[in-house]
Amino acid sequence: MWKNLTIAERKRLAHENAKDIITCGFDIEKTFIFTDFSYVGGSLRFTIIVNINMNMRNAGMTCILKGIFGISPEDQIGKVSFPPVQAAQSFSSSFPHLFHDNDDHLPCLIPCAIDQDPYFRMTCDVTPKLGFQKPSLIESRFFPALQGESTKMSASDPNSAIYVTDNSKQIKAKVNKYAFSGGQDTVELHRELGANLDVDVSIKYLNFFLQDDDELEHIKKEYKAGRMLTGEVKQRLIEVLSELVARHQRARAQVTEEMVDAFMAIRPLPNMFG
Known part of the structure; x- marks a missing residue:
């Protein structure tokens, strides 16, 4: 929604990213890799959507989607609907094949970089309405660009x-x-x-x-x-x-498309915590 990419190219890039993740040594018996495009949290996403408006107040803090995400009236509506997709992934009930109903209050720990922080600040703001625990973040540091801290890494360079x-x-x-x-x-x-x-x-x-x-x-x-x-x-x-x-x-080079499909398969993971 932010880049002019075809659906096919988005899917290809997601699979390429998944290959790099798998290469780092993740255990297939404890890891479920998913994409927003194909796995988006179902009914919980809808619940989050109806609890967020463009000028929401919670605990004395104003949460304005326009202010957080820089969304303007000219933008496509998909940019407004995407933050709840990110938010839904913070709760165990978005993954019914992995967690049970009595797991609803499991806390979620999210490793991310600072650019993802706005999504989860919004999530923490709406969480009390949903009756879930607020997610916690571990915010990783960016690698500096080779040219130094005052410059920025760019795919164009x-x-x-x-x-x-x-x-x-x-x-x-x-x-x-x-x-x-x-x-x-x-x-x-x-x-x-x-x-x-x-x-x-x-x-x-x-x-x-x-x-x-x-x-x-x-x-x-x-x-x-x-x-x-x-x-x-x-x-x-x-x-x-x-x-x-x-x-x-x-x-x-040893990671195949079949391996990516296996990591992304919707399946129980009985050894996930073992």
Whole structure:
């Protein structure tokens, strides 16, 4: 509804995203992957819809769909109806094949990024009317764009990010050319003043991806003191990312369409909590 994509392309992209999720090691006996397009919470979605209006007041807080989601009168009506689709997924009764009637008050924990927060703020506002527990969020941090915190990753700029489809040559070129450095302008000045770790993108990425905490602290200490140069830090990041992406690509190549269909099949999961 926000992008000019065909239905076929939307379904294809959803399956491609599911393959990347499966590749991360999710257990098919404990995981149900679904799309809003094909699984949308049934009657509960309708209940939520009728409890939300364009200027709803709850607990002293004004919840205005236009203000939260930036919806204007010129927008298609689907943009107004979509937030309840997101909200319905916060409640166990939207998944009758997984939960029973007596599970209605199970709490929901939602890992998401800050861009998804408005949907669930709205959900928390309407939850008391439905008699459910409010969902809780774990808000993940975005990876910074390679060009630094002041810029934004964009699909229109492939050099703003490292992709799991990149090869080692592309990763090396992107990191060396575009990863914003907190180092000084000259080697001499860098040896004297050291690096600013707060703005250095290579350090920020290593915080996410370098598994050895002792090595990470050593790199930070040496780089900040000026004893390690930007090129050395970038080289270590290239090694880490190249290994990670190559491992992901090998595993993803084993994920078939049949496996995606199996994860998305509506089925009981008796071992989900075991």
